[in-house]
Amino acid sequence: MSIFYRLFIPDLFPQYDKAVYLDADTIICDDIANLYDTEIGENMFASCPDLSIRYMPLLQKYIKECQGILPAEKYINNGVIVFNMKAFRDKHFVDKFYYLMDKYHFDNVDPDQAYMNEICEDKIYHLPKEWDAMPNESIPEFENPKIV
Incomplete structure (x- = not known):
């Protein structure tokens, strides 16, 4: 259940219009203020594309056929999030x-991430991949990652 906590951050902190969320297993290699200062416009949040799914045919099929997110490369990883907290609340x-959650009852590998992708699909600002350089044996390491 704790993976869903991040979805409630905008409602839990109504006094803020913007926030950065980071998973506990991240290493910060750059000034986090640079991430916070990213202009994301009217988008609900900013995150990096989930590069790992390119090497997982079953997950790509799920993203395309069940969620209708096309191309699958639009699907984000929500371990690093810049929230437009006001937009989250307003929408x-x-x-x-x-x-x-009430309508569809099924198990999923990444339910919190799937809901964020589904609900906000056209209102996501895609950060440069260096802001979420998740290790993956299928892709080369990034030269200058900002967050790992």
């Missing part, structure tokens, strides 16, 4: 999340 993200 009633939590209500949509509860609705989908």
